[in-house]
Amino acid sequence: MADLTTLGQRMRHFRSTAGLTLGELGDAVGVSASQLSLMENGKREPRLSLLSSIADRLGIPVGELLDEAPPSERAALEIELERAQSGAVYAELGLPQLRAGRSMPDEVLETLVGLHRELDRRSREKIATPEEARRANTELRARMRDRDNHIPEIEELAEGVMRDAGYEGGAMTHRQVAVIAHRLGFELVHVGDLPHSARSVTDLENGRIYLPPASIPGGHGLRSMALQAIAHRLLGHHAPRDYAEFLQQRLEINYFAASCLMPRGHAVRFLSQAKTDRDIAIEDFRDAFGVTHEAAALRFTNLATAHLDMRVHFLRVADDGSVAKAYENDGLRLPKDVTGGVEGQIVCRYWSARTAFARTNRTTEFYQYTDTPEGTFFESSQTGTSATEEFSITIGVPFAESKWFRGREETRREVSRCPDANCCKRPPSELESRWAGKAWTSAKVHAHIFSPLPSGTYPGVDDREVYEFLESHRASD
Structure with missing residues (x-):
């Protein structure tokens, strides 16, 4: 009715x-x-x-x-x-x-x-501020921790979609993504003039999903972009009412894309066999499904607790030590501000997420044991480079779980006393006495910290630019 x-x-x-x-x-x-x-x-x-x-x-x-x-x-x-x-x-x-x-x-x-x-x-414009974004993101991370970063209903949806697309294992093909889109009444169109604020644009009236050119470096990411756009339709999303809903939708479409690229059944079988062999390695999981190291590490957090009976933590950290993404349900104490926000906080200098930057051979994973006030953790880190920065991707587990991982024989061990400021935040006393009051630094200021998030139907997206883009492509047909 x-x-x-x-x-x-x-x-x-x-x-x-x-x-x-x-x-x-x-x-x-x-x-x-x-x-x-x-x-x-x-x-x-x-x-x-x-x-x-x-x-x-x-x-x-x-x-x-x-x-x-x-x-x-x-x-x-x-x-x-x-x-x-x-x-x-x-x-x-x-x-x-x-x-x-x-x-x-x-x-x-x-x-x-x-x-x-x-x-x-x-x-809506008022709430799209950095403070609101941090609050909403903190609440979302807490909810996902409560459910072990696992969403069974999206797992089921993705498995059904992949089964209908004829998936039988290994890396998902671009053709299979196109088949999924076609079943929903959409055509994938690659263009070189996407709005700068959009990763993809879906034309609901004419049944098209516009994506970046297929020849862009790291083109495997196009599968994920297309699957995320498809997920909005399959999950029945509407224009978000507030920033919290926007973040929830973004999490769900990312989860769906990962669940398609690394379907639960095949991924759990792969990881379970690796656990039996005591040879779990994110780099193997990554290569088996043809995804990025970060995507494989995040997907591992979705499945580790629910299907491998293993507590884990995940970190993406910039080369300055700041956290871009984080998750834990294994007791590791993440750095937090007074609101509980983790993003932008600085991790301990002795964690694998930062010590990995010092090594010269970065082609394989870097292993380390780290003693912390919360216990000892085994960590595996891989470094990478984006267009703007170097970063590290870390998966860690409590010491007792290290027996399942490749690299467990590593002898490198660091001690972290953070959040004690004497651990790594304060300069050693001899350096402080030598240089205090004798230096002046011109600080690098990130302009975005002073600005509200761009407003529009979707936070950060320029509506006018999107509508002009759609109109230009409609007129050119």
Whole structure:
């Protein structure tokens, strides 16, 4: 059944079209005019048998009443006004609700709806700040820790999709991704002029998913981009209402893409055999499915606890020691700010995530045991380079779990006393006495810390640029 507001509008529309008053229609179907008025105002849900009687009297199929579309442009505006006044943003103002009666001119109604749209837009813009992003991200990370970074319902969805696409193992092909898109009614189109703020753009009207050129370096990432765009459709996502919902959606589409690129059944069999052989190595897992080291490490966290009975931690750390991504359910104490945020915090200099940068041979994983106040951890790190920085990807486990991993015979051992500032944050006393007050540093300031996140339908995305892109490609067809 349509929502009550729309249903009521359709009842009023067809009654007025038939030239009947509330009393006349009520007499014909055996209910009072006041009861019908409550239904037309969306305050009461009519029984299906009563709707059938009303439809018969109005001379229309009952499906006409149950249609989800507003019956007219005026009705659409009235519905939008009522919903806006029922929302949290308007409620916070403490103002009375204004009913759009028949005497209200269309231009007044349009103005009121326009004001509510702008109020909602400004509210969204207000929350899209770095502080809000950090709060929302911290809450999301806590929720995923509670469920061991595992989402069974998305695993099931991905396995079904891959089965239908004819996947039998190994690295997923670009053709299989195209088959999945085609089954949903989409064509994958590679273009060289994507909006700079978008990784992909989906044209819902014409059934196209626009992606970067297929010849870009590291083209395996195009599979993930396409699968993420597909995931929005399969998971029924709508435009996010706030930044927390945006982050939740982003997590879900990334999880779906990883679950397709490394399907649960095949991935668990691979990792279980590696565990039996006491030879788990993220680099082998990466190569078996043709993905990046980071993607393989993150996927390992999805499966390690749920299917291998193993607690783990994951870190992506820049060469300056700052955390870009982090997850743990093994007791490692991650660096946090006063809000609980981890991203941007500096990890201990003695953790593998930082000591790995010092080695000269970076073609294979770097292994290390690290003693911490929370216990000893075995860590495996791989360094890499992006367009803007060097970074390391680390998977770690408590000492007792190291027996399952390649590199467990490593003798390198470091001691970390962080968060004790004397561990690695404060300079040694001899250096401090030698240089204190004798140096001046011009600090590197990241301009983005002063700016709110770009606002739009999706945080960080320029709506105008996206719409102009879609229009240019529509016009060129």
